[in-house]
Amino acid sequence: MNFVKRAGTSLGARKSKTAALLAIFLVICTLLLGGFLLQAAAARQEADAQRAIGVDATVRKEGLTPALADRLGGSALVHRYNAEVAVRAGAQGFAPLTSRVPEPGGTAAGKKDKGALAVNGVRDSDMLLPFSYGSTKLTAGRGITPEDAGRDVAVIEQRLADKNRLKVGDTFRIGSADGKRTSAPKIVGIFQDPAQEPTTWVAPNELPGNTLYVPADTAKKLTSGTATVREVVLRIGSPDQARQLHVEAEHLLGKGGFEFHVNDKAYKDQVLPIQRVGTFAGLLVRVIALAGALILGLIVMLQIRERRCEFGVLLAMGEKKWKLMGQHLVEVAAVALPAVAIAALAGSLGGQAAGEAFLSHQDDEPVSATRAPDSGIAPPAVRVEAADVGKVAGIALGMSLVSTVVPGIGILRLHPRSILTDTE
Template sequence: MNFVKRAGMSLGARMSRTAGLLGIFFVLCSLLLGGFLLQGAAARQEADAQRTIGVDVTVEKKGLTPALADRLGRSDLVHRYNPELSVRAGARGFTPLSSDPPEAGDTKRGEHEGREQAPMAVNGVRDVGMLLPFSYGSMKVMAGRGITPGDADKGVALVERRLAEKNGLRVGDTLRVCSADGRRTVPLEIVGVFEDPTQDPPGRQPPHQLPGNTLYVPVGTAQRLGTGPAPVSEAVYRIGSPDQERPLHAEAERLLGKGTFDFRVNDKAYRDQVRPIQRVGTFAGLIVRVIALAGALILGLVVMLQIRERRAELGVLLAMGERKWKLIGQHAVEVAAVALPSVALAALAGALAGQPAGDAFLGREDDSPAAGPHAEDPGIAPPTVRVEPAAVGEVAGIGLGISLVATVIPGIGILRLHPRSILTDTE
């Protein structure tokens, strides 16, 4: 009789043992698949975190120009970057905020404040979302939007709430500002209104030091408002991980000159939010290896016990001239026939319970503080657990490998026996 057909008949005749073996394989395959799904979800979430959080590198150099800052920002290592350039500007057609009126006897200072030619503090930026006050959430865009890389060289502005309320300005209105020397006037479309929680300083202060007189514009627009070459005060570059710090430093040395710039790395947000995800992925990989080893041992013991219980059957088959390798093949087929349905059931269970398990291991707590580095970003995406064919294939391959090991190793004892020794063994 064909040993494959005999394996099917054996499984049907021993339904209870077949069900028990099916249960063992189902648990084993479910745990294996869960490990692979958790690894995949952690890898996707880590990649998303590297794009949205990453590591911020601040570069400062005397005489750093926007062109040099842009050249370093075009590096393949950089996901986002933001050079910052500060100038002073005057007002045309609107009234800047001012300090309290001067007290009696201090009219000269009040007259000088009224003649201030450059009351506006203009900050040229490429990506306002990378500024610490906005990324930490202390400053918030209340209406409209912030300055983005798509606004390069456009005449747009982000204005402070107090200035907008005093002059009745809204998103879409035009604000006219001029250079500090009054020679150039630049119309700016208001694309957003932000709120700075900083209170006005006590006493009389120059208008440009009042938080409400701050404007954010693209770097090119700030350069047009300047009265001369305006260097970049600092540039911040976001890279994917701390491992990319050295390559970026090497590129900065090539562009800016070795030892001529300050290079600071801030990876706190990365450590706080990405490293836990990496630990979950490592833990999932460890689970897969431990389960594979334990599964092989457990199934090997189960098959060994079954072989011992079926010694009489084996002796009769050997006495009838059945080859030993076919006896081992019969047991391998029996175990494999149970393993394949277990993989299908595990895939179904993974589709139903995988997402809740991923949320439990990788999801954020609802009461965790939302404010933090890069809070303007959408943040780390929720874990997405998907039962992919590749993961199911890996589980099926490992399951069949375990079944092969679990039957071949105990089956070595069959190769060493003879029909007479099996049939006359009373143990």
């Protein structure tokens, strides 16, 4: 292993050249690592965004049962889904809101209506458009989640809560429109619907304040006949998966006879820019790797030409050619590996800020009525992982190998005398 020792002696003796090579490697490795980190962060954020935003496919069909909706929601393509069962129910022991405008023709005000409440059985209230777009907001407690299945819980409107002094944790009673079945849900959340009361008379169940959300099972209990699902909203990862989901829906619901709408605006607004950053990062990595290999190749080639005489002397002593290449490879690699380590350190210190600068632009967009729903995407997590450092080290060593061996072969194929003197 005397060539390794020689490499150490050579590096120690050529401190300024070693430092220059280290600086170049450091720049290349930092850029490479930056590219990989950005690519990985973009991929992670894209996956998060796909889960958080995704694409909503809405399926509507006459007579769509909750069981069929659950089977659609059980598709491997679906991350989240919500099936909505709408029923009317009557208030028991509390007063529903009534229109302030008298009912045409008469005596409606104060008349008891057994179906004054619009009860929506849902699986996941966050997936309802007014909630996901943020127009309807929870002012207390939480929404209905899949974990609430089978529980008697409800989310009521602020105005109904105010009128009856109801708060989160209270229990109230509602009955089916025919009065035969009752339910006593516990309030887990209160929401505020910005919709104003209509200026003309409407039935109480059409007043925004009389809408409440309960788990689908609770709604089914209040249905006099067979509960049907008005629509099922299925969240999938990307627009590409919508076609596949359509095929699955056809398989389940039969060809035709159902509506299938895809809403990919949110996806396009937020996921595509992240994908573009990821693609850019991938391109950046390739360009840097190529440019780095070329730059290093030229530098090492110049160094090797400069050290032609050294090659000749060592060969004249009978040193093996592979050991000469080994010495140069060790020298370049001994510079490349610390550069990778320093780049990894720099990446772990500054990567987060750089990643946020690249990937969090969507947070700066102004909120507007047409804006995609709040994604809830976490800030990009830029983490220096062993795999990224490994890839950079692999590329750096690959560049060392190529930049050493290719120019070296040209010289080593000559006889020592030709290397030492071109002519007599």
